Amino acid sequence: MDYKEIIRGILSDGNWHCINSIILETGTSARNRISEMNIAAEKESGRRIIDGVPCDMDGHNHRSRVFKYRNVQHEEKEYMMQTFDDLIALDL
Numbered sequence: 709m710d711y712k713e714i715i716r717g718i719l720s721d722g723n724w725h726c727i728n729s730i731i732l733e734t735g736t737s738a739r740n741r742i743s744e745m746n747i748a749a750e751k752e753s754g755r756r757i758i759d760g761v762p763c764d765m766d767g768h769n770h771r772s773r774v775f776k777y778r779n780v781q782h783e784e785k786e787y788m789m790q791t792f793d794d795l796i797a798l799d800l
């Protein structure tokens with residue numbers, strides 16, 4: 709398994725993961741692998757597959773800028789759109 713597959717596996721639960729916990733599995737190249745995965749996905753489909761925001765997870769007090777990552781939640785957005793379409797269809 710290469711690092712990208714490991715990262716994909718970690719993020720597959722849809723939850724946020726601190727980069728520090730990903731680095732434990734893959735080493736410090738995790739950040740580079742994540743940006744490579746996003747660049748590749750953007751080239752292919754025009755959208756990123758991994759979200760990153762500054763880590764604010766419980767018990768994490770990072771002194772430097774540390775990010776947490778999760779899979780982009782496409783399903784959630786599609787569900788919202790569907791609900792919105794349903795509302796329009798009801799003609800409220």
Ligand SMILES: [Zn+2]
Binds near residue numbers: 726727776
């Ligand atoms: Zn953290």
